[in-house]
Amino acid sequence: MAQAISAQSLTKKFGRREVLHGVDFAVEAGSVFGVIGPNGAGKTTTMRCLLDIIRPTSGQVRVLGKDPRAGGPELRRRIGYLPGELFLEGRLTGRTLLAHYQAISGPVPPGRIEDLAERLGLDLDRHTRKLSKGNKQKLGLVQAFMHDPELLVLDEPTSGLDPLVQQEFHAMVREAQHNGQTIFLSSHVLSEVQQTADTVAILRDGRIIAVESVSGLREGAVRRVRFTAIGITAHDAGALLAGVPGVGHVEVLATDGSITLSATVEGAIQPLVRALGTLELTDLVLAEPDLEESVLKMYSSPADANPDDTEQREAVR
Incomplete structure (x- = not known):
């Protein structure tokens, strides 16, 4: 491709x-x-x-x-471009400003601007200086998308x-x-x-x-699992989970007549499913993958930037 x-x-x-x-x-x-x-x-x-x-x-x-x-x-x-810091001429309405952008970007299909504005809930006839941050962002999105x-x-x-x-x-x-x-x-x-x-x-x-x-x-994200089983001690259930690849942070939540444990599992879940299949389960919850946690591990090391160099950090944002 x-x-x-x-x-x-x-x-x-x-x-x-x-x-x-x-x-x-x-x-x-x-x-x-x-x-x-x-x-x-x-x-x-x-x-x-x-x-x-x-x-x-x-x-x-x-x-x-x-x-x-x-x-x-x-x-x-x-190209349609929406900058991270959007600066708009405050003396113009959104409609007038978009007409200016249209002259620069090239042909815009008839009714396209109005359709995008309606979808985003944007009033095109208000002066941009009166717009909230969210409405200014909507205006920026319209100018980026309008010429397809x-x-x-x-x-x-x-x-x-x-x-x-x-x-x-x-x-x-x-x-x-x-x-x-x-x-x-x-x-x-x-x-x-x-x-x-x-x-x-x-x-x-x-x-x-x-x-x-x-x-x-x-596939490589961290999931959280919680289960309740009978006929097994918390110690033996914890030992069973400890032998499953990718399982970590095992915690006993309850031991009243049955045992309830929670754990995290990273990567493939099939080994965990096979292990749990050997237990007499009365409840099982397998949460959606926590992609945020997985990605945070990748970029959680301290940054090299000088924390006092505010201007430099803004430049590389």
């Missing part, structure tokens, strides 16, 4: 400080690719390099088959949106993918990405430490 985005050995320095360290990834055309990581990991810097808002120090980047530095207006019209670009680059797209609008945004992403568009989005919250993304890259301290499909993350 063709690649909509590729980055090879992408590095970026601000002064003497290197904030992207040889980043490599590829985004297949027609896919939804999510980048997650804590604030300051380099998500925004990566996106700005892809769009030629800032220039990488070294490495190669291709976007829709073009070098962003030489793509010019023709390439930019094929080949590539959508969305930096923290659900920031400030209420849960119902977030669900509408996820529907918009799925529709865009169905239409053959490619979506590249970032977040520091995994649950936002996993609802829409096919593939997730985990960024920490300017390095990609893992690229996984969402299904692959689920």
Whole structure:
């Protein structure tokens, strides 16, 4: 499959400080690719390099088959971009501002702006200075989606949106993918990405430490299990679980006539199922995989950044 985005050995320095360290990834055309990581990991810097808002120090980047530095207006019209920090002219209405963006981005299907605004619950005739953060974000989403670009680059797209609008945004992403568009989005919250993304890259301290499909993350994620059994002591049940690969943090919850235990299991659950099949169970709860916990393990080490260097952290956000 063709690649909509590729980055090879992408590095970026601000002064003497290197904030992207040889980043490599590829985004297949027609896919939804999510980048997650804590604030300051380099998500925004990566996106700005892809769009030629800032220039990488070294490495190669291709976007829709073009070098962003030489793509010019023709390439930019094929992209819809929502920045993480959205600044809007406050003296204009949303409708007037979008008309200005339309003149830059190219043709917008008739009624498209109004349809998107209605879906998101956005009043186009209010001045932007009177809009809440969430409504400004809605306006940014409309300008990114309205011209049906080949590539959508969305930096923290659900920031400030209420849960119902977030669900509408996820529907918009799925529709865009169905239409053959490619979506590249970032977040520091995994649950936002996993609802829409096919593939997730985990960024920490300017390095990609893992690229996984969402299904692959689920397979390796931590699950929680709780069961109640009769005819066995808590000690023997705990010993049984201790021999199961991936099981950890076993805790006895109750021993009143029966025993109730909880545990975590990481990876394949079939060995656990076989072990539990030897018990006389009266209750069993196997929770959904905790992807947040699994990913946090990947980027929970202390950051290299100087905690007093606020300006630098904002630059690499």
